[in-house]
Amino acid sequence: MGDRRALVTGITGQDGSYLAEFLLERGYDVYGLIRRSSTVNFERIRHIQDDVHLLSGDLLDQNSLMFAIQEARPHEVYNLGAQSFVPASWAQPLLTGEITALGVARLLEAIRSTDAEIRFYQASTSELFGKVRESPQTETTPFYPRSPYGVSKVYGHWITINYRESYDMYACAGILFNHESPRRGLEFVSRKITNGVARIKHGRDSRLLLGNLDARRDWGYAGDFVRAMWMMLQQETPDDFVIATGRDRTIREFCEAAFGSVGLDWEEYVQVDERFLRPAEVEVLRGDPSKARRVLGWEPEVSFEEMVAMMVERDMELVALEK
Ligand code: NAP
Ligand code: F7E
Numbered sequence: 097m098g099d100r101r102a103l104v105t106g107i108t109g110q111d112g113s114y115l116a117e118f119l120l121e122r123g124y125d126v127y128g129l130i131r132r133s134s135t136v137n138f139e140r141i142r143h144i145q146d147d148v149h150l151l152s153g154d155l156l157d158q159n160s161l162m163f164a165i166q167e168a169r170p171h172e173v174y175n176l177g178a179q180s181f182v183p184a185s186w187a188q189p190l191l192t193g194e195i196t197a198l199g200v201a202r203l204l205e206a207i208r209s210t211d212a213e214i215r216f217y218q219a220s221t222s223e224l225f226g227k228v229r230e231s232p233q234t235e236t237t238p239f240y241p242r243s244p245y246g247v248s249k250v251y252g253h254w255i256t257i258n259y260r261e262s263y264d265m266y267a268c269a270g271i272l273f274n275h276e277s278p279r280r281g282l283e284f285v286s287r288k289i290t291n292g293v294a295r296i297k298h299g300r301d302s303r304l305l306l307g308n309l310d311a312r313r314d315w316g317y318a319g320d321f322v323r324a325m326w327m328m329l330q331q332e333t334p335d336d337f338v339i340a341t342g343r344d345r346t347i348r349e350f351c352e353a354a355f356g357s358v359g360l361d362w363e364e365y366v367q368v369d370e371r372f373l374r375p376a377e378v379e380v381l382r383g384d385p386s387k388a389r390r391v392l393g394w395e396p397e398v399s400f401e402e403m404v405a406m407m408v409e410r411d412m413e414l415v416a417l418e419k
Contacts, residue, residue: 217329314341317403
């Protein structure tokens with residue numbers, strides 16, 4: 097066993113794969129929790145599959161979390177596992193609550209009863225702010241979630257703080273604003289757009305159907321954001337941090353940048369389809385990362401334009417490979 101061991105839930109997801117790479121580079125023994133499925137979904141971790149230890153478990157199953165903690169004996173646990181797609185949380189609000197809310201308590205209980213010295217990171221989100229009470233949003237901005245996902249994350253956030261205060265555990269919540277990459281799931285708007293651009297450019301599609309084009313998000317690059325998760329757990333005392341770029345843009349602007357990067361005019365291809373509108377929308381999010389800058393020394397390195405170009409470039413390659 098190595099000197100530093102970390103357990104990552106959600107290792108097969110976008111952030112889990114970047115965080116696992118980051119921790120491996122720093123010499124950690126990395127353990128990842130994976131849930132059983134009838135087809136393997138290791139696309140994002142195939143290149144590091146032999147370097148990490150994969151443990152079978154589920155945030156719905158208390159015993160499996162206990163076994164995972166006992167097996168990995170981690171110094172740090174990063175809870176990135178969640179039902180993370182906002183529209184799916186209206187279709188499956190109870191499942192979302194079980195995984196995204198109660199799953200956090202299950203994991204904290206497994207840690208508390210095994211080794212309360214373990215440092216814990218909870219993946220909180222800008223969706224806590226929802227219908228924003230002030231702008232930009234900071235660590236002290238009141239919450240007003242707008243989806244079953246957001247409501248579940250409010251529980252996960254407060255139970256993390258409550259375990260810190262009740263049991264003196266080293267537990268941090270990172271309030272991360274949207275972060276994207278070529279590994280983003282295809283259903284999220286950023287990747288839906290860059291994949292759509294690639295399919296249109298290759299002649300596979302002629303239009304792209306989207307929902308609310310006026311929504312504004314503070315988009316950063318996932319590779320930069322996972323670094324902040326690790327930085328939070330290296331502090332002397334546990335605390336909560338907003339991680340954001342400090343700039344917001346509309347979905348239209350994302351389209352303009354993505355289509356523009358391959359010389360296309362987005363307005364010729366994008367159409368609004370009401371099926372993609374939400375029952376309650378988060379209209380605008382913009383984070384203030386000054387505490388993270390001051391205390392952690394964290395700064396984003398990849399710009400919005402670089403990230404969009406990176407995503408379109410990768411999707412151009414992937415679509416070219418599709419039969
Ligand atoms: P993602 O790509 O959707 O990955 C979610 C991960 O959770 C996957 O590995 C998934 O496993 C796993 N998972 C789902 N249900 C589970 C269960 N019952 N038990 C164990 N694992 C389960 O999400 P992401 O974008 O990487 O985000 C990582 C975390 O940060 C999530 O908690 C998300 O809510 C939060 N967050 C994301 C953002 C963002 O902009 N990306 C911002 C703030 C917070 P499968 O592969 O088996 O489905
Ligand atoms: O939507 C609008 C949509 O699904 C962004 C998750 O990682 O970040 C993510 O949640 C905006 C919304 O991300 C489409 O209405 C327009 O206003 O990419 P998204 P999200 O809902 O912000 C937060 C921080 C998380 O924590 C979540 O886990 O884009 N939008 N048209 C669309 N969105 C989608 N998905 N599809 C559209 O066609």
